[in-house]
Amino acid sequence: MNIQAEKLNVLQQIINSDDVNLIKDIKSLISNREIDWFDGLSKTQQNDVSEGIRQLDNGNVFSHEEAKNRFGYK
Incomplete structure (x- = not known):
């Protein structure tokens, strides 16, 4: 089309x-x-968001403090 x-x-x-x-x-x-914000994302972005949700659902998370320490921010 x-x-x-x-x-x-x-x-x-x-x-x-x-x-x-x-x-x-x-x-x-x-x-x-109504336009869903998700529909406005590229396929790559949609896949990234979906992967993040899967990680959250599986308990693969860490706190803000852990993230700062992991990436060297203080």
């Missing part, structure tokens, strides 16, 4: 429409749509 072509096609249909209800429905759909 060519997303740019699809967007242009949808925009053209909206521009050519005189259906007020269609425009209201589209406006409502756009304004009410």
Whole structure:
């Protein structure tokens, strides 16, 4: 699917429409749509977050103090 072509096609249909209800429905759909921050991440970032959650679930954690000591910050 060519997303740019699809967007242009949808925009053209909206521009050519005189259906007020269609425009209201589209406006409502756009304004009410919740976008999850996770979906805005790259696949690599999503994988990193998922790995971090798996580590937490498995108890593979350490405190802030342990992290500072481990990486030489005092």
